Amino acid sequence: MGNNIGGINRIGKTHNMIKKVKLLKPALGREEKRQLKLDAILRHAAAAFMEKGYYKTSLDDIARLHKVTKPTLYYYIRNKEDILIKCEAVASQRINGLLDDVTALDDNGFAQLKKFIEGYVEIVTDDIIRCHIRHRGQREDPAAREASLKMHREIEHRVREIIGRGVADGSLRPCNPTIIAILLFDALNGISAWYREEGDLNHEELVAQVLLIVTEGVKNKA
Amino acid sequence: MGNNIGGINRIGKTHNMIKKVKLLKPALGREEKRQLKLDAILRHAAAAFMEKGYYKTSLDDIARLHKVTKPTLYYYIRNKEDILIKCEAVASQRINGLLDDVTALDDNGFAQLKKFIEGYVEIVTDDIIRCHIRHRGQREDPAAREASLKMHREIEHRVREIIGRGVADGSLRPCNPTIIAILLFDALNGISAWYREEGDLNHEELVAQVLLIVTEGVKNKA
């Protein structure tokens, strides 16, 4: 169950190709239009947060990026923190979707872990996910804070289970699944902070190196 | 060349044991006293930043922790950002000190890498280091920002060199030292966010698991 915000950034292009956008609009229901705009706002906000950080980015900045004024944002979001919460919802869906796919696989723990790593490196490229990884934890509202921690624990727990399964079925070497899951997660999440698709390092090489260290380690036994 | 702020938190105890602190004070020069207080402020600030985050921690909060009023802080620091800069200086000294020790070792790349990991897990326990790892990158002042990035690059570069050396001398399996260094760093830095010495997970177990994944990987070859 992948991602409900796939083609949002194609809106810009549509806008360039067709002058009277009005002709196109009625094709979409109000609720869908609203959802689309919300997603666009989230993308703009996430990009800004990644560049300047949450606190150094004002709502006016985000509004400017979206070419509206600040109060308009409040039609789509409850408050500034709500942006992070909504980003988290998207992130949760995508990551848990990946985990659904991976655990549905009829294969041993190692194979599942491998698939997870490949998928996660893909996911971590998205600005909204990046934003969530970087700003996870900063919740003013205690309830939101708790929810955030819970969702993070759940994901970590699912990864831990994959590793545990691998140890049980013999495809993974005996280890402490809790620690290994956290270490792996931190390394993967770290990728979101430095990896850019436009750069000279391609996806395959990156995945290959992650898999190298996770599966074989770096010590030479020859 | 370890750490110049080793026994700061012992001041509290001293204060409890000896009533007339005045009798003790003259043993220290003014400059040293000043340095001691600065370090204490840094510790208080770092602890607060780790708990509430940089932006949610006001200078009044820090002053309160230190049992002084806000303007007094300005006797020791230039401004709020200066606290991060000073934490970074401490971190730089400790990490580069470790790297000095490690690279001075007359042994192969793998052995050096192992020593580095052991030492780094130790370092990452310190609040000031934690603070630096978490808040590295948020610099208002462009010059400070550049300096921060440069220092971080330098450290990463030294780790990369150790790995490269290992590949060259055959103690490490052929790999991309740049990527491996970054992944390793992210995993190690991540530790600072969750590991507490007081917890039930002891140091040795943690180091053992990190070394397990780095050296052997988790895939079972049996």
Added chain:
DNA sequence: AGTTTAAGTTACTCATGGGTAACAATATAG
């Protein structure tokens, strides 16, 4: 002693930015 310097305090200023009230335009429906 008594003068100087370090260390700390109270009481402000002032920019920033989140959030809102009241009003204007635009689209959808009947």
Added chain:
DNA sequence: CTATATTGTTACCCATGAGTAACTTAAACT
């Protein structure tokens, strides 16, 4: 073609918190 939600705007409020000025107290040196 009017009536009514839906979007959006301009103009404001106000809490927060960084940084400063002016003044007081404590320590140190000769």
